[in-house]
Amino acid sequence: MSTWQAHLPALVVLAPLLAAPLSLLGRGTRWPWLVVSAAAWLSLAASVLLLRQVLDDGPLRYFVGGWEPPWGIELAVDPLNALLLVLVTLLASVTLVYAGTSVAREIGHARAPLFYAVLSLLVTGLLGIAVTGDAFNVFVFLEISSLATYTLIAMGRDRRALTASFQYLIMGTIGATFYLIGIGFLYAMTGTLNMADLAERLPELNHTRTVRTAFAFIVTGICLKLAVFPLHLWLPNAYSFAPSTVSVLVAATSTKVALYLLIRMLFTVFGVQFAFVHEPTGNILVALALVGILSCSLVAIGQRDIKRLLAYSSVAQIGYMVLGIGMVSVTGLTAALLHMFNHALIKGALFMALGAVAYQLRGTGREQMAGLARRMPWTFWAFVLGGLSLVGVPLTVGFISKWYLILAAIEQGWWPVVAVIVVASLLALVYIGRVVQSGWFDEPPPGKPEEAPLAMLLPMWALVLANIYFGIDARLTVGVAERAAAMLFALSP
Amino acid sequence: MSLVTLGTAAISPELAIQLALALPLLGALLIALAGRWPNLREAVTLLTACGLFALVVRVLLALLDGVPPRVELVEMLPGLALVLHTEPLSILFALLASGLWIVTSVYSIGYMRGNEENRQTRFYVCFAIALCGAMGVAFAANLLTLFVFYEVLTLSTWPLVTHKGDQAAERGGRTYLLVLMSTSIGLLLPAILWTYAVAGTTDFRAGGILAGQIGPIAATLLLLLYLFGVGKAAVMPVHRWLPAAMVAPTPVSALLHAVAVVKAGVFTLAKVVIYVFGTGFLAQVPAASVAIYLAGFTVVAASVVALRQQNLKRLLAYSTIAQLGYVVMATMALTAYAEIGAAMHMVAHAFGKITLFFCAGAIYVAARKTELGQLDGIARRMPWTMTAFAIGALTMIGVPPTGGFVSKWLIVAGAFQRESWFMLAVLVISTALNAAYFLPIVFRAFLLPERSPPPREHGEAPWPMVAALSLTALLSLLLFFFNQPLLALAYALVGGRP
Numbered sequence: 001m002s003t004w005q006a007h008l009p010a011l012v013v014l015a016p017l018l019a020a021p022l023s024l025l026g027r028g029t030r031w032p033w034l035v036v037s038a039a040a041w042l043s044l045a046a047s048v049l050l051l052r053q054v055l056d057d058g059p060l061r062y063f064v065g066g067w068e069p070p071w072g073i074e075l076a077v078d079p080l081n082a083l084l085l086v087l088v089t090l091l092a093s094v095t096l097v098y099a100g101t102s103v104a105r106e107i108g109h110a111r112a113p114l115f116y117a118v119l120s121l122l123v124t125g126l127l128g129i130a131v132t133g134d135a136f137n138v139f140v141f142l143e144i145s146s147l148a149t150y151t152l153i154a155m156g157r158d159r160r161a162l163t164a165s166f167q168y169l170i171m172g173t174i175g176a177t178f179y180l181i182g183i184g185f186l187y188a189m190t191g192t193l194n195m196a197d198l199a200e201r202l203p204e205l206n207h208t209r210t211v212r213t214a215f216a217f218i219v220t221g222i223c224l225k226l227a228v229f230p231l232h233l234w235l236p237n238a239y240s241f242a243p244s245t246v247s248v249l250v251a252a253t254s255t256k257v258a259l260y261l262l263i264r265m266l267f268t269v270f271g272v273q274f275a276f277v278h279e280p281t282g283n284i285l286v287a288l289a290l291v292g293i294l295s296c297s298l299v300a301i302g303q304r305d306i307k308r309l310l311a312y313s314s315v316a317q318i319g320y321m322v323l324g325i326g327m328v329s330v331t332g333l334t335a336a337l338l339h340m341f342n343h344a345l346i347k348g349a350l351f352m353a354l355g356a357v358a359y360q361l362r363g364t365g366r367e368q369m370a371g372l373a374r375r376m377p378w379t380f381w382a383f384v385l386g387g388l389s390l391v392g393v394p395l396t397v398g399f400i401s402k403w404y405l406i407l408a409a410i411e412q413g414w415w416p417v418v419a420v421i422v423v424a425s426l427l428a429l430v431y432i433g434r435v436v437q438s439g440w441f442d443e444p445p446p447g448k449p450e451e452a453p454l455a456m457l458l459p460m461w462a463l464v465l466a467n468i469y470f471g472i473d474a475r476l477t478v479g480v481a482e483r484a485a486a487m488l489f490a491l492s493p
Numbered sequence: 494m495s496l497v498t499l500g501t502a503a504i505s506p507e508l509a510i511q512l513a514l515a516l517p518l519l520g521a522l523l524i525a526l527a528g529r530w531p532n533l534r535e536a537v538t539l540l541t542a543c544g545l546f547a548l549v550v551r552v553l554l555a556l557l558d559g560v561p562p563r564v565e566l567v568e569m570l571p572g573l574a575l576v577l578h579t580e581p582l583s584i585l586f587a588l589l590a591s592g593l594w595i596v597t598s599v600y601s602i603g604y605m606r607g608n609e610e611n612r613q614t615r616f617y618v619c620f621a622i623a624l625c626g627a628m629g630v631a632f633a634a635n636l637l638t639l640f641v642f643y644e645v646l647t648l649s650t651w652p653l654v655t656h657k658g659d660q661a662a663e664r665g666g667r668t669y670l671l672v673l674m675s676t677s678i679g680l681l682l683p684a685i686l687w688t689y690a691v692a693g694t695t696d697f698r699a700g701g702i703l704a705g706q707i708g709p710i711a712a713t714l715l716l717l718l719y720l721f722g723v724g725k726a727a728v729m730p731v732h733r734w735l736p737a738a739m740v741a742p743t744p745v746s747a748l749l750h751a752v753a754v755v756k757a758g759v760f761t762l763a764k765v766v767i768y769v770f771g772t773g774f775l776a777q778v779p780a781a782s783v784a785i786y787l788a789g790f791t792v793v794a795a796s797v798v799a800l801r802q803q804n805l806k807r808l809l810a811y812s813t814i815a816q817l818g819y820v821v822m823a824t825m826a827l828t829a830y831a832e833i834g835a836a837m838h839m840v841a842h843a844f845g846k847i848t849l850f851f852c853a854g855a856i857y858v859a860a861r862k863t864e865l866g867q868l869d870g871i872a873r874r875m876p877w878t879m880t881a882f883a884i885g886a887l888t889m890i891g892v893p894p895t896g897g898f899v900s901k902w903l904i905v906a907g908a909f910q911r912e913s914w915f916m917l918a919v920l921v922i923s924t925a926l927n928a929a930y931f932l933p934i935v936f937r938a939f940l941l942p943e944r945s946p947p948p949r950e951h952g953e954a955p956w957p958m959v960a961a962l963s964l965t966a967l968l969s970l971l972l973f974f975f976n977q978p979l980l981a982l983a984y985a986l987v988g989g990r991p
Binding site for chain 2: 388391393394395400402403411418422423426429430433437440441472474475478479482
């Protein structure tokens with residue numbers, strides 16, 4: 001292996017980190033956009049190389065600055081987070097293509113450099129969480145990404161964006177603090193912050209009250225960031241009032257990274273034995289997931305703002321992923337990881353379509369959707385296909401997710417869970433169907449708005465086509481997810 | 494002859510079966526491109542339909558030669574691929590759908606132009622995509638492939654059902670999509686996954702894949718999941734989508750909601766019974782009896798409802814539900830004659846019902862009449878149409894010399910083989926009911942005088958429509974006299990003449 005390839009794990013994070021201050025050097029929207037985009041694409045290339053490397057040669061470890069743990073920080077890449085790195089960088093890159101047009105109008109020229117800088121920091125934080133093998137380092141990156149998100153949401157046009165941002169700030173800070181408290185307890189007990197070392201030392205200390213308390217704090221803290229029902233209340237506001245670009249990126253990636261962190265903590269650090277046998281985590285997660293799936297799908301039906309509708313749908317979809325984890329089986333975990341990837345593609349496409357609607361029609365309410373098929377046909381059809389994927393129609397990624405999730409539930413013999421999954425799919429059919437129906441049948445208001453600009457349509461359709469491609473040939477995604485799931489169970493202490 | 498040999502040599506069966514899916518899609522694309530020139534557009538539709546039929550015939554020839562093609566399209570999930578194959582039942586369905594598409598295309602041209610419908614390009618595009626779905630269902634070699642194309646068929650027909658774009662179409666479209674999708678996602682998909690979890694495969698295999706893998710109670714539940722999950726077979730209470738679909742233009746009701754879509758439903762059930770459960774295994778569990786009662790109830794109940802309809806197309810829809818019940822009931826009887834009867838009834842009903850819908854459309858285009866009460870004496874103005882209608886009605890009742898007699902005869906034989914008095918009773922009662930709702934229409938049209946002169950003078954509908962409905966009526970008659978080739982195919986289904 002040549003030397004530069006050995007540094008790929010660091011490069012993934014460094015590129016967007018360095019792009020952030022660089023983007024502030026220029027004026028106007030073009031320079032920061034270029035810098036941040038270039039960094040994102042570079043990161044994507046590095047992530048793809050990493051994924052290939054990990055799939056071929058097995059997990060790899062990288063010591064930052066050459067300092068070995070326990071003194072230095074370790075970056076550890078295995079199939080699980082390599083997939084996540086690809087996902088985050090891919091979505092970030094595609095979203096940035098889309099951002100060029102949308103930011104100019106929504107944020108304005110004056111604040112654009114700041115916007116791009118913070119966006120790049122958000123990506124840095126997300127990638128950092130994914131790539132690091134150090135529990136405290138996770139917290140640092142968690143804060144970077146969270147602070148960036150609060151800022152970005154607050155840049156929304158609507159004044160309610162400020163309250164949404166504040167609400168998220170409070171909830172997010174509680175979550176991060178909980179996480180930090182847990183890590184502190186673990187450090188007190190084991191004397192290490194390195195995840196691999198923690199995993200080695202924790203089994204002996206499993207019975208202690210401190211470790212159990214730490215476990216409770218950490219899981220709850222992550223669940224707050226992940227917006228698991230009933231800790232999701234910040235999410236609908238945050239998604240609906242954020243600028244379009246931010247909605248796309250945050251909806252597609254942030255919760256996925258939190259999900260990854262939950263999996264990493266449960267399976268790698270604490271271990272299946274402790275997390276699911278000693279503690280009733282599985283049952284709690286399944287129960288919360290089921291309630292969340294049903295209630296949020298129902299709430300989504302009644303929403304008047306389509307962005308908000310999709311936000312509630314996201315909480316329900318997070319329920320699917322948490323459900324997969326709670327099953328504690330290889331198939332269930334595969335389903336969770338698959339849906340993590342697939343849902344990012346689905347929601348990315350859908351939020352991009354809504355962003356285009358907001359760009360042209362200055363809003364995302366039901367009145368804007370009326371007659372959309374005739375006003376903005378390309379955007380409308382992207383929404384339809386993304387919606388079908390959300391429902392889980394064959395030949396889309398949503399179907400692949402559903403296939404594995406139902407299969408996992410049948411393997412466990414959990415028939416009521418199967419029923420919940422299919423009922424929620426039908427609820428998705430209802431809430432997507434109502435929007436599509438209005439776009440198809442209703443008379444558009446007078447005036448003749450044009451289709452969104454090509455720079456928005458291209459990334460939107462790239463994601464729509466990815467939805468279809470990975471729905472027809474899912475060997476890659478399923479293969480990686482299966483390997484990652486099998487690995488997590490095999491290596492779990 | 495030389496042309497046939499040439500074509501057979503040039504196109505291998507493997508290629509033909511793939512092209513059978515690709516050609517309708519290509520046709521859809523070309524239709525969309527030719528949208529501005531209606532004559533060119535219709536020519537593309539007709540050529541695509543004829544080409545598709547030729548391809549299906551090519552596959553048929555390969556099957557008769559004993560070398561049925563089997564093609565893997567794409568590996569969707571690790572170890573689970575989209576695969577195409579053919580066997581007697583599948584080729585029967587494919588021939589039916591593709592052959593009648595030609596006739597329907599001719600008819601559509603008359604109907605859509607005679608009616609001056611809007612958005613005709615979209616109509617023909619969706620029609621072609623729906624045919625792709627039907628071919629995929631016909632040639633599916635495993636449950637996954639079948640499910641994929643089953644959903645393609647559902648989604649591609651939704652714009653056709655809602656073609657008019659008014660309030661009624663919106664309502665009808667909602668019911669259509671909700672019932673079909675909730676059954677397929679809610680029941681059929683779990684059933685398929687259950688099958689996969691138990692058997693480790695979703696392939697259609699002679700003798701089934703479930704024998705010995707699943708207990709009697711579970712098998713019964715699974716069969717019920719399939720029975721109601723395949724909403725397109727319209728077993729009560731999941732039949733509501735079919736009357737709702739009648740808001741569609743008549744060519745859609747004719748080809749899709751009398752042939753392609755509904756036959757895709759009963760075809761799926763037959764595939765599941767024969768190639769997933771296996772008739773031998775199913776005979777040992779109580780599952781099939783339960784299904785027979787449900788289907789029998791559907792037959793009688795739908796016939797009673799049909800008796801009370803005043804709208805011609807709605808009456809035909811309920812009649813379709815009853816006739817689908819025959820096929821389901823015969824499939825579930827599991828005896829050799831009943832299976833053959835089920836296959837033959839798919840054909841006989843298709844010819845008869847498409848004729849009846851063609852007639853309903855012709856009456857609408859020529860006279861703007863949709864209700865039974867308006868049909869007094871109409872046969873004098875539209876003799877060809879109403880004669881064809883009478884033939885279609887006779888085949889529904891099962892009177893010789895029509896194809897409906899042949900299939901009903903076989904189903905009755907199957908009922909005797911099973912010694913199921915319930916089935917026999919259902920057959921007798923429903924035949925009486927069929928006669929009770931179809932014969933008065935014929936009587937009214939031919940023998941009663943016109944009540945009042947129509948608001949506008951009219952004769953027959955445009956000639957493409959009359960030609961199409963005469964042809965399908967003729968096919969209904971021919972099926973009585975020349976049914977040997979089809980029967981031979983159906984015999985192959987149960988492994989030879991019983």
